[in-house]
Amino acid sequence: MTAFLLDAFERAAGRGGSLTLTRAGGDETISWAQVHAEAIGLAGFLQTAGIGRGTAVGLLGTTSRTLVTAIRAVWLAGASVTVLTPPTSSDPTLVADACHSAVRSADLDVLLLCPPFGPFTAGLTAVLAAGGCRVVAVDDRIRQAVAGTPYTRPDLTDHDTALRQFTSGSTGEPKAVRITHGNLAANLTGIMNVTRHEEVPDCLVSWLPLFHDMGLIGFLTLPMSCGACRLILSTPEEFLARPTSWLANISRYRGTATGAPAFAYGLAARLLPPGADLDLSHVRFALCGAEPIDPDVIGSFTARAAQHGFNPAAMVCAFGMAEATLAVSLVPPGRGMHLDEVDTAILQTEKRAVPASPGAATTRHPRLGQPLPGIEIRIVDPDTGVVRGDRDIGQIQLRGTSVSPGYVHTTGPDGLLTDGWLSTGDLGYLTDGEIIVCGRRKDILIVGGRNITPHEVERAASQAQGARAGRIAAFRGPDRPRADTLVVAVEARTPDTDALRDAVITAVVTQVGLRPHAVIILEPGTLPKTTSGKIRRTELRQRYLAGEFAGDMAPYEAAGIPAGTRP
Incomplete structure (x- = not known):
């Protein structure tokens, strides 16, 4: 499996597939052959800049043709890839702080700036130079100008690092995992075997961010190393602005494969307009992973989507993690979601x-x-x-x-x-x-000899009128000598916070048999989540214990009523 990616990219260039980037001003389609030609030129440019085997390269940019080309070019040059999470602020100081932290965590040697971050080159150079990290801007003009630059294929082995991929950080600070070329080859091959990807070339539809392993590996590296398939790629911002645009793209391009965390399926199902003119009948593979899978959420999606031709048997539940490259296990397409009761x-x-x-x-x-x-x-x-x-x-x-040899530091x-x-x-x-x-x-609560998962509490609390489904977190409260305490944080879709708090308590007591120590009411959009949609329960607990939510406790805690005497 030596140099699996390089061999795959060369084969893929002649297999007839394409990449389509969806945009409000008009979609752009480019063949994988053209992507490869541009990436070869850019790889040659990178090599002349001293970037090659053993170089750790970070890439900062939004989903674009330039970013996709740059990712492929870094691998072709022989270096390792780390796609950074784009800062949400355009404040130069905040951008510099975010990049400095990521560069230090992943021990990066070079930071490539793709659109729209080129204007930050000078500022980031000043900040990162002291740590030995160079900054290189790669925009559309440079990508085109380097076409035909001499390129030398590197001599790679399975032990060379292909990725320095950040973990989700759901229970702590994200760590950079070292993924070798051998790890990546094994995982991609395993996914393609189980999903029968190359039996019939797929049309993959994705909006997943390229800084997340599911988006980078499952919905970019896999199709562009296959070459025979089409990839329809949107931005995460487009999905968040119009969640049903995901399903519209599946319908428009007759998509056969897609994937997302469970929250995205729930969001798409809730916002799917009645009578929408969609054709989802071509989907044979709809992956659900990256966070705990709520059967009710997926059941709601399949029921709504079935009205538009979606086959529930196409739903593929999976388990994965960055330390195992991406996928650990997944259900074969055609079986659908099966539950163990x-x-x-x-x-x-x-x-x-x-x-x-x-x-x-x-x-x-x-x-x-x-x-x-x-x-x-x-x-x-x-x-x-x-x-x-x-x-x-x-x-x-x-x-x-597929299992990583370890973390970077x-x-x-x-x-x-x-x-x-x-x-x-x-x-x-x-x-x-x-x-x-x-x-x-780390999230399990032990109360009265019972082991209770946060998901049980969150599912119960979601039944409370006024709670935002999918925007609820349950976590361990103040330590007690003999048992854990339960705190529930809920984003509200009602101004009556007292009624919502009472409804959450009632739902949790009725369905779980456990009374919350406190209920925190949050404004919409403020529940902290990772980049892959996982709830940051550890962060919530730290903020709660620090007294940040003192005004949002359950009434009996706010009044100082001892736990043993509460109603």
Whole structure:
């Protein structure tokens, strides 16, 4: 698998596929052959600038032809890629601070500025020079001007670094994971095998950001290394401004494959206008991953989308993480979302996922498929490390060809156990060889001998009138000697915050059997999330404990009523 990407790019250039960038002023379509030709020229330019094998390159830009070309060019030059999250502010000081932090975290040697960040070149050069990071601006004119620049194919191995990819940061600060060319080759090959990607060339439709691993690897690197397929690429900003534009693009271009976190499916379903003229009948593969999958959200989407020809069997639930390149497991296309319904009481008290008997309270978990070829999964007791059996809850561990050798700022494989297994931080279980994820270990609340996941509380709270579905977070409150406390943060879509707080308490008590220690009411759009849509519960807890939400507590806490005497 040596130089997998370089070989794939060369083959892809002659296979007839294309890239279409959707824009309000008119879509732009370019063949993969032309992308390759421009990237070869830019790679030659980068090599003349001393950028090649072993160079760690960061790229800052919005989704554009230049950014796509630059990503491919960096790999062709032999360097590693890190796509940075674009700052939301145009303030030069804030842009410099954000870039300086990312450059330091990923230990980058060069920062390539793509549109619209070229004007920041001088300021960023002054800030980053002290740390040894060069700044190079790459705009449309430079990309075109370097066409025909002499290029030398680098001699790469599977052990060379292809990516320095940031983790989501849902339970702490994002860390840069080192992904080798061998890791990337193994993961892409595994995804294509399970999804049967090359049997019939797909038309992929994506709005996912290129700084996130699902967008960069699954919906850019895969199609441009295949070459026979079409990619319809929008910006995240376009999706957030008009969520139904995603489905409109699928319909317009007869898309066959797409993917997004669960929140995006829920948003698209809620905003899909009645009687919309859409044709979703060509979709054979709709990936859902990057965050916990709420069966109700996906069920709502498939029901609404089915009215426009969408086949529910096309829904593909998946499990992945940056430390495993991208995908760990996914359900084969054509099976749809299958749920494992287990006894809630046994799950919470005995840490076992026992199929529910008739009449028992149940918890539903989506099955996430078997591990990709080359990946092994096991479940261990998080305290003792002892391997657990089928349907026993424990920490998920991985090893295999897609698993990273470590993080950037470590001398060894930090996060890997001494026997070579990666501890994911996720709790889950295996059944029939398939993985089921229950939640992050750090987020689990232990109350009255019960293990309760934040997702259970959030699903219950979402039933409260006035709460914004998908904009709710449950987390551990102040430490108590014998049990965890529960805090719920809710974005409001009603001005009556007292009624909303009461409704949340009632819903959580009724459905989960646990009274919140406090309920925080937030303004719309203020719940902190990662770039991939995951809730930043750790940040919320830190802010809560620091007293930031003192005016938004449940009435009994605000009044100082002791926990044991509350109604």
